Amino acid sequence: MNRFGWLYFPARLAWRQLVFDRTKLVAAICGVLFACVLVFMQLGFKDTLYASAASAPLKLDGDLFLMHKQSEAMWRPIQFKRSELMRVLGNPAVAEAYPLYLGLAPLKNIQTQAKRTLMVYGFDPDSLIFNVDSARNRHVELRLKDTVLFDEYSRPEFGPVRQLLEAGRNMTEINDYKVTIIGLFQLGVSFAADGNVITSDLNFMRIFPRRNLDDIDMGMIRLNPGASVEHVQAELKSHLNEFVNVFTYEELLRHEKDYWANTAPIGFIFGFGTVMGWVVGLVIVYQILFTDIANHRNEFATLKAMGYEQGYFVRVVFASASFLAVLGFIPGYLLSLGLYNLAESQMYMPMPMLISKVITVFMFILSMCFMAGLLAIRKLKDADPADMF
Amino acid sequence: MSNVIEVDHLNFSFGSGALTQPVLKDVTISLEEGEIVLITGPSGSGKTTFLTIIGGLRQALHGSVKVLGHQFINSNEQIKVKTRQQIGYIFQQHNLLKSLTALQNVCMTLEINTTMTEQQRYDRAAEMLIAVGLSDRLNYKPDQLYGGQRQRVSIARALVGQPKIILADEPTASLDKQSGYEAVSLVKRLAKESQTTILLVTHDYRILDIADRVVELEDGMIK
Numbered sequence: 076m077n078r079f080g081w082l083y084f085p086a087r088l089a090w091r092q093l094v095f096d097r098t099k100l101v102a103a104i105c106g107v108l109f110a111c112v113l114v115f116m117q118l119g120f121k122d123t124l125y126a127s128a129a130s131a132p133l134k135l136d137g138d139l140f141l142m143h144k145q146s147e148a149m150w151r152p153i154q155f156k157r158s159e160l161m162r163v164l165g166n167p168a169v170a171e172a173y174p175l176y177l178g179l180a181p182l183k184n185i186q187t188q189a190k191r192t193l194m195v196y197g198f199d200p201d202s203l204i205f206n207v208d209s210a211r212n213r214h215v216e217l218r219l220k221d222t223v224l225f226d227e228y229s230r231p232e233f234g235p236v237r238q239l240l241e242a243g244r245n246m247t248e249i250n251d252y253k254v255t256i257i258g259l260f261q262l263g264v265s266f267a268a269d270g271n272v273i274t275s276d277l278n279f280m281r282i283f284p285r286r287n288l289d290d291i292d293m294g295m296i297r298l299n300p301g302a303s304v305e306h307v308q309a310e311l312k313s314h315l316n317e318f319v320n321v322f323t324y325e326e327l328l329r330h331e332k333d334y335w336a337n338t339a340p341i342g343f344i345f346g347f348g349t350v351m352g353w354v355v356g357l358v359i360v361y362q363i364l365f366t367d368i369a370n371h372r373n374e375f376a377t378l379k380a381m382g383y384e385q386g387y388f389v390r391v392v393f394a395s396a397s398f399l400a401v402l403g404f405i406p407g408y409l410l411s412l413g414l415y416n417l418a419e420s421q422m423y424m425p426m427p428m429l430i431s432k433v434i435t436v437f438m439f440i441l442s443m444c445f446m447a448g449l450l451a452i453r454k455l456k457d458a459d460p461a462d463m464f
Numbered sequence: 465m466s467n468v469i470e471v472d473h474l475n476f477s478f479g480s481g482a483l484t485q486p487v488l489k490d491v492t493i494s495l496e497e498g499e500i501v502l503i504t505g506p507s508g509s510g511k512t513t514f515l516t517i518i519g520g521l522r523q524a525l526h527g528s529v530k531v532l533g534h535q536f537i538n539s540n541e542q543i544k545v546k547t548r549q550q551i552g553y554i555f556q557q558h559n560l561l562k563s564l565t566a567l568q569n570v571c572m573t574l575e576i577n578t579t580m581t582e583q584q585r586y587d588r589a590a591e592m593l594i595a596v597g598l599s600d601r602l603n604y605k606p607d608q609l610y611g612g613q614r615q616r617v618s619i620a621r622a623l624v625g626q627p628k629i630i631l632a633d634e635p636t637a638s639l640d641k642q643s644g645y646e647a648v649s650l651v652k653r654l655a656k657e658s659q660t661t662i663l664l665v666t667h668d669y670r671i672l673d674i675a676d677r678v679v680e681l682e683d684g685m686i687k
């Protein structure tokens with residue numbers, strides 16, 4: 076048998092046997108499709124979770140960031156003293172340092188009066204902490220008493236804020252404190268916050284009367300041009316109190332992501348779901364291949380008597396597994412594409428179908444089918460022509 | 465003239481220890497090239513067992529079994545696989561592949577070891593099916609054929625590779641008298657043309673006249 080026939084002939088036989096029994100083929104495809112969709116959704120949710128977790132820090136415009144060691148994530152910070160942050164100004168490489176105040180508080184829907192919790196960011200408007208143009212352009216007005224900017228990408232439960240503002244209705248309450256929405260900016264929701272609001276540090280203290288300017292949630296540091304971030308980070312670490320973390324921009328992003336991946340069990344849950352999808356798919360495909368071999372026992376034994384070697388049947392089984400992987404993956408991918416769009420519209424978080432994810436899931440499904448094939452080939456030894464005739 | 469099959473003092477038993485059940489006892493027989501030998505005997509006398517040992521499907525440990533010059537006793541699988549490729553098997557049941565057409569079934573023999581092109585294989589297989597009288601059934605699946613037609617497809621499958629030996633285990637058992645006799649005559653006619661040796665197991669006494677020699681097996685012994 077030549078090289079081409081080595082794989083082509085068993086693959087063709089596998090294909091002919093697959094399409095011969097349409098009902099079984101459809102059942103098998105459904106099994107793979109199911110696993111495929113499950114894995115796609117789990118990975119999609121996980122990526123969206125991580126991406127959204129990093130959406131706020133991603134927009135922070137600083138070189139180094141201070142956080143209390145016990146702060147698990149930005150949305151649940153532990154406060155530390157403002158004086159700790161101000162000590163960094165003693166380092167000649169540091170150009171400026173600003174405190175960031177964070178708090179979760181209910182915002183009243185202007186239309187329905189219903190309250191829903193969102194994230195409030197308080198900082199000196201002149202510090203331009205958020206690298207979002209629409210926020211930066213309004214920094215002068217933000218200095219006024221009781222003014223806030225509202226995140227346009229917040230969940231719709233907060234009301235059609237853009238239309239309301241255009242209609243002149245801009246008064247609402249945060250934490251039962253009356254504020255005026257003077258404009259919109261764009262950030263995006265996360266698993267921790269359904270919406271976001273930016274306000275000045277002084278207004279923040281009015282919204283949260285029990286907070287004070289001396290207890291800060293985060294510190295943002297900008298360095299002089301040309302300064303080495305790693306170098307200054309090392310210096311600050313050795314000078315500051317032990318209870319603060321000094322993060323670079325990338326470290327902050329990772330810190331936020333790691334919270335969901337490790338501290339909150341959600342990363343684990345999605346990982347677990349992915350593995351379950353793999354296992355369920357494995358069992359289904361194994362079952363199909365196994366009964367297929369059992370049903371074709373007689374035929375395989377006949378071929379063996381004709382002089383076909385064992386390897387040929389192994390290739391038939393693996394070819395079947397590969398066909399099932401491809402045939403299940405294609406509709407699984409299309410269905411997942413639709414579900415991604417649906418999920419995006421429900422979660423208000425981006426859930427992109429990246430090519431890397433498509434490849435990952437396909438490899439996942441292929442490995443699943445191969446594993447099923449590996450388990451099923453044991454059944455081939457039952458096809459012993461000596462016991463059959 | 466050389467012996468295509470040479471069996472010497474073959475003993476074979478199923479089971480082990482106290483449960484040992486001897487099935488073949490001191491069997492000695494030789495078949496020359498082109499010879500047609502029928503084995504008859506009551507059910508359970510060991511005919512099928514004998515055939516599976518000659519076909520290299522069952523491992524025997526005592527005696528000598530030489531097929532096409534290869535010793536099968538204590539031989540490795542590789543030698544037997546190679547030898548099997550030169551043997552055409554006709555089974556009691558037709559044993560065709562359900563999902564393949566008659567033509568594709570016959571082609572399976574040619575796909576084992578071939579330098580032929582797809583077209584050449586199809587032509588050869590079609591020729592063979594025409595020879596067994598199925599020119600209008602080339603693309604039928606086994607389900608769409610009658611018993612006699614299926615058996616003729618399996619005869620075509622056994623013969624298309626121009627084997628040196630044909631082993632047939634009660635090929636007429638599932639056929640009526642008329643088609644049974646036709647099938648066996650067909651095997652004989654096609655095999656004689658190419659000097660193929662035939663070892664045919666049957667207890668169908670209607671077809672004894674096609675044989676050069678009839679051997680009777682009783683209780684594992686040749687009478």
Ligand SMILES: Nc1ncnc2c1ncn2[C@@H]1O[C@H](COP(=O)(O)OP(=O)(O)O)[C@@H](O)[C@H]1O
Pocket residue numbers: 462478479487505506507508509510511512513514
């Ligand atoms: N796989 C097996 N295991 C144990 N005993 C077997 C097996 N196959 C056949 N036998 C026994 O061997 C004897 C011969 O069987 P067989 O060769 O099929 O006879 P025949 O084909 O002449 O009817 C019978 O007694 C049968 O019960």
Ligand SMILES: [Mg+2]
Pocket residue numbers: 464511512513
């Ligand atoms: Mg028998």
